[in-house]
Amino acid sequence: MGSENRKFWDAPDDDPGGRIDTSIPHSARIWNYWLGGKDNFPADQQAGEEYARTFPGIIPLARASREFIGRAVTYLAARKGIRQFLDIGTGLPTENNTHQVAQRAAPDSRIVYVDNDPLVLVHARALLTSKPEGAAHYLEADLHQPDQILTGARQHLDFTQPIALMLMGIIGHVPHDTTATRIITTLIAALPPGSYLALYDGTSTDQAFLEAQQDYDDTGADPYRLRSPDQIRAFFTGLQLVDPGVVPLPHWRPAPSPLPPGTVEAYCGVARKP
Numbered sequence: 534m535g536s537e538n539r540k541f542w543d544a545p546d547d548d549p550g551g552r553i554d555t556s557i558p559h560s561a562r563i564w565n566y567w568l569g570g571k572d573n574f575p576a577d578q579q580a581g582e583e584y585a586r587t588f589p590g591i592i593p594l595a596r597a598s599r600e601f602i603g604r605a606v607t608y609l610a611a612r613k614g615i616r617q618f619l620d621i622g623t624g625l626p627t628e629n630n631t632h633q634v635a636q637r638a639a640p641d642s643r644i645v646y647v648d649n650d651p652l653v654l655v656h657a658r659a660l661l662t663s664k665p666e667g668a669a670h671y672l673e674a675d676l677h678q679p680d681q682i683l684t685g686a687r688q689h690l691d692f693t694q695p696i697a698l699m700l701m702g703i704i705g706h707v708p709h710d711t712t713a714t715r716i717i718t719t720l721i722a723a724l725p726p727g728s729y730l731a732l733y734d735g736t737s738t739d740q741a742f743l744e745a746q747q748d749y750d751d752t753g754a755d756p757y758r759l760r761s762p763d764q765i766r767a768f769f770t771g772l773q774l775v776d777p778g779v780v781p782l783p784h785w786r787p788a789p790s791p792l793p794p795g796t797v798e799a800y801c802g803v804a805r806k807p
Contacts, residue, residue, distance in 0.1 A: 558754045560706070561624040561650050567595040572625045572656055580749060588745035594797040597782040598733060601801050602701055603629045604786055605731045608775075608803065609697045610638035615729060617696040619686050621647040621676055621720075622703030625656055631699060632669040640666040645686045649675045676703060677712075679719040695727040702799070705734050705757040710764065717768050726806055730772055733782060733801030735759045742798045765800045772804035 558580035562573040566581040573581075585591050609615040616639055620631045623646040635642035646669070648654065654673050672685040690696055698720055707713040721730060737743055737759040750756040766779040777784065779802035783794035 558749075558752060559650060559652070560755055560757065561648070561653055564595060564702075565625040565627065567592055568599065568627055570625060570627055572652065580752060580754065584745045584749055587748060588739070588741040590739065590742065590798055591745065593795070594735070594782070594799050597795075597797045598702055598799065599627065599629060601733055601782045601785055602631065602699075602731075603634050604788075605699075605801075605803050606631055606634040606697075607638055608786065609729055609731070610635045610642055613729070614639075615695055615697045616642050617690045617694060618642065618644045618699060619647070619682075619690065619696055619720075620644060620699040620701070621682060622701065622706070623648050623653070624650075624702075625653055632667070636667050643668045643690060645670045645672060645689050647672045647674050647676075647682055647685075649673060676707065676716060679716050683720065683723050692723065693725055695729070696724050697729045697731060698724060700730070700732040702733055702735070704732065704768065705759065706755060708756065708758045710760075714768065721772070721806060724806055728806045729803060730769065730806070731801075731803045732765070732768060733799055734765055735799045736765065737761055739798045759798075762800045766802070769802055769804045773807055775803045775805065778802060 555574040556576055558576045562577040563581045563584070566573040566577050567585070606618070618631050618635055623631070631646070632642065632644040635644060644667070648671075654671065668689065670689045672682065674682045674685060676682075700717070704713050704717070707716060717730070721728075735742065735746075735757070738761070743759060746757055746759055762779065769779065777786070779800050781796045782799050782801050783796060785801050785803070787794045
């Protein structure tokens, strides 16, 4: 792995691979399929194909989400001096994972990944590595239990120093607004001033997207709620939004280009805790 060194990952004593149900599509594996990855199963591929037939825009949305993560992490590490990242709902490892982007800008960056999918745990333990100056850790925990996440994260991150909380495409798995707000508020409240929230989620602005998501939810897989841009913007209440605010994924600080940024049915933002 060149200059990188392998890290050991937090995991339960039992073999997580034995708890993987390949017959039910899972959002992390479907996302991996849309991004061209190989860490998925026939049920995921079928669900992904059916989804894309109804809403072809999901493919550029998936790609735009990875690009936003890269730009947001680079901004936080290179321009704002953030050296700690708490990435909840990270999904399966792909290219330009949070620790890779952060450690390119600042090799001493420390990252804690959080997910509750056993397949993600298996691949994270095997594939995710950290530069020797920094660290990367993995916690198996559920977004609905923010206190448990914080307890685990405190073992690896210094909560007296700013932390970037990353909620990338994950809050849609919390259907009720009051619960979603409580989770985000609990997590932000535990972070010191000068910390940041980086968040994106799919929007309810396209009927085909709504239909594709409903068809997916009807399969019995983990449902996902699409929200309006205003509802996503409300998750940043009390924080100082970084320009350009809450906007479609490709519009957040895009790389210089002679062409205007496109648009996808997902909104994002980055904001600072005062």
